[in-house]
Amino acid sequence: MPPNIIRHVVVEDCEIVMVSDTSRCRRLGLPFSTVVHAGAASALCLLCPGCGRGALKLYRPTHLPMFGCRACHNLSYTTVQKHDARLDRLLKLPEREMLRFVTQDRNITWKLLAIRAGCIRRGVIRKY
Numbered sequence: 086m087p088p089n090i091i092r093h094v095v096v097e098d099c100e101i102v103m104v105s106d107t108s109r110c111r112r113l114g115l116p117f118s119t120v121v122h123a124g125a126a127s128a129l130c131l132l133c134p135g136c137g138r139g140a141l142k143l144y145r146p147t148h149l150p151m152f153g154c155r156a157c158h159n160l161s162y163t164t165v166q167k168h169d170a171r172l173d174r175l176l177k178l179p180e181r182e183m184l185r186f187v188t189q190d191r192n193i194t195w196k197l198l199a200i201r202a203g204c205i206r207r208g209v210i211r212k213y
Contacts (some may be wrong), residue, residue: 099144175202
């Protein structure tokens with residue numbers, strides 16, 4: 086893999102601990118904090134051992150020994166990895182405009198996306 090491409094680990098592949106599971110968090114030695122919201126309401130949160138930010142969930146990728154927030158572990162969701170905004174834009178176009186991409190556009194990526202969008206509209210394939 087080229088060095089300039091960052092591979093995201095997905096959240097679904099991690100062990101997750103939530104602030105609502107206080108006994109487990111205490112057993113793991115994870116620090117808590119209280120956040121005061123507008124209107125003087127306060128809420129309990131976990132402090133990320135890596136950066137100190139408050140979070141409702143902390144994650145531990147299977148290849149790492151410690152829990153941390155999504156930012157510290159560079160985590161992403163599977164749906165985000167699969168989503169393509171260009172495909173969404175094509176699906177919103179009228180059939181005639183989408184067909185223009187297939188027949189006239191020189192960019193092969195847009196041609197393939199337009200063909201895929203047409204197949205999705207016709208129910209031949211699913212979006213993801």
